[in-house]
Amino acid sequence: MDANLTDLSHFDAIIIGGGACGLMCAVQAGFLGKRTLILEKTDKVGAKILISGGGRCNYTNLYASPQQFISDNEHFAKSALSQWTVDDTISFFETYGINGKEKTLGQLFPESDKAKDIVNVFVDLCRDMEQEIWCDSEVKNIEQIADGFKIGYERHGKLFEAKASRIVIASGGLPIAKMGATDFGLRTARKFDMAIAPTAPALVPLTITGKDQPWYEQLSGNSIFCRVWNDRASFEENILFTHWGLSGPAILQISSYWRAGESIMIDLLPNQNIIDLIESERKQNGKKPLLSLIANLYTRKFADALSPYLPAEKNLASLNKAELEAISKLIHEFRVKPAGDKGYDKAEVMRGGVATSELSSRTLEAKKVPGMFFGGECVDVTGWLGGYNFQWAWASGFVIAQSL
Structure with a gap:
């Protein structure tokens, strides 16, 4: 590990994971005048977005409500889903040129049938708002320090340390390993003595x-x-x-x-x-x-x-x-x-995850670790097939951004 500690304190937060939740969090933080850095393990952001729906991306569902989500706490998702609604998702993407078309059972796809259009919205907005995205950057370790967190990460084969006052864990769940999925979010929660709801492949x-x-x-x-x-x-x-x-x-x-x-x-x-x-x-x-x-x-x-x-x-x-x-x-x-x-290689999502009892339902901040937030698939909130899990990802990214 390099001896020098890189000072990234000019960022309001470091977001670990450039998937749906992490990208939405960075963009929404940018709208609020906050600067974020996304550290993405793989060579591009939005990998699961790009393969979802056969490359077409079913990005929300017209009928999404808390009833279509599985969790040990059936009420937990209500706050986030009410703060960022399906109408908010539709309006957000329409603002940036993506009109939805309904297929079966409320599933909404881009008219272009191209998932890359969804990813490009976030990449373009991050660039315009100077939100940093560093790919090939794998976080190895997080430690709590007096004024926030110390992060050990590997980038382009070299090891670095950095500090940040706030950190967002949006690293996804266990499916699909070849897309870069890891148990990082679960390991991080365990390290900070947080409970984990039992995990298993879902939508499999x-x-x-x-x-x-x-x-x-x-x-x-x-x-x-x-x-x-x-x-x-x-x-x-x-x-x-x-x-x-x-x-x-x-x-x-x-x-x-x-x-x-x-x-x-x-x-x-x-x-x-x-x-x-x-x-x-x-x-x-x-x-x-x-x-x-x-x-x-x-x-x-x-x-x-x-x-x-x-x-x-x-x-x-x-x-x-x-x-x-x-x-x-x-x-x-x-x-x-x-x-x-x-198994996880054929599963759409992971069931279980960071226990909802460990997080504020309003902000998704860890109760035991102020300044640390968990969102997206690594949390014990699992949606039905058909765009529900993306709606949770967008909602959790939005909610977290409000508190950075």
Whole structure:
């Protein structure tokens, strides 16, 4: 470590992490006449923004409210989300030339379908307001000193020390390692004796192993609109069969509410009743085989995969009460017991993080460490799929900036 301590006290704050939260924090601080320095570990800012939504960036959701966020404290996100609303997000980006277009379920994307346009807004504003961004700068250590913090960081292969009066931890969560994700935020919190809510991959595909795997593998590529639920939540969206299990929006959503060893339930025909369809059809053509009706509801491949568990070759007129009940249970209460999930490399976000009890809900400042703030994904606030996590990132960045 270089012996000389670099004096960065001319910055009002040092922000660790150039993702959605860190970038918004720097820009909002600039609007207030404050100077910040972003230290970003990788060679460019906004890495996860750039890959989100297949490179299109679903940057908020029209229906975002505290109800779509998971946390040990269900009320914690209310303050930040009320200080920076969805309308604020929309207005902010419109001001800088990005108009949103709604896709499904309130998801808002740039009209250009280019995530880089989102990142460019922040990069341009930081340049205009002389907010510094240093890439290839990895913070190794933070120590509390009399007038703030001492930071050890590596930049371009050299080690440095710097001091700052305020520090913002916006270093993200554990997904995705190849994008530069680390546990830095969690380690920092632990170092300062802060509690951590248990972490796990969230918005992540689920795996099936053992004797059931070949059944899912044969259906790889099939997508079906379903209702997926457990005791904690319910979602109606598509599921996607894969050679290792299940993915698709509904599965990613329920994964945030799933725990190892539990089952999930799937209604394969959520907006219709299979018994009503059978009764109606057999009035018209009682000799029609059940498999023929099932094949009209799904792809033939999926109908064939279901057929070993159904009286598929029986005609509709000859189905008895017990068989009808079994059909209904299979279609409307299809039980799946995942073996696990695909881990942080395939997860959209991390569940859990720095415990909300350690932070002020109004400012996101650490109660035990004045001048230290935590925002974005490293905090125990996890949104649904569909732009909610970006809304939390923008909101937390804005809130922190007000107190720098």
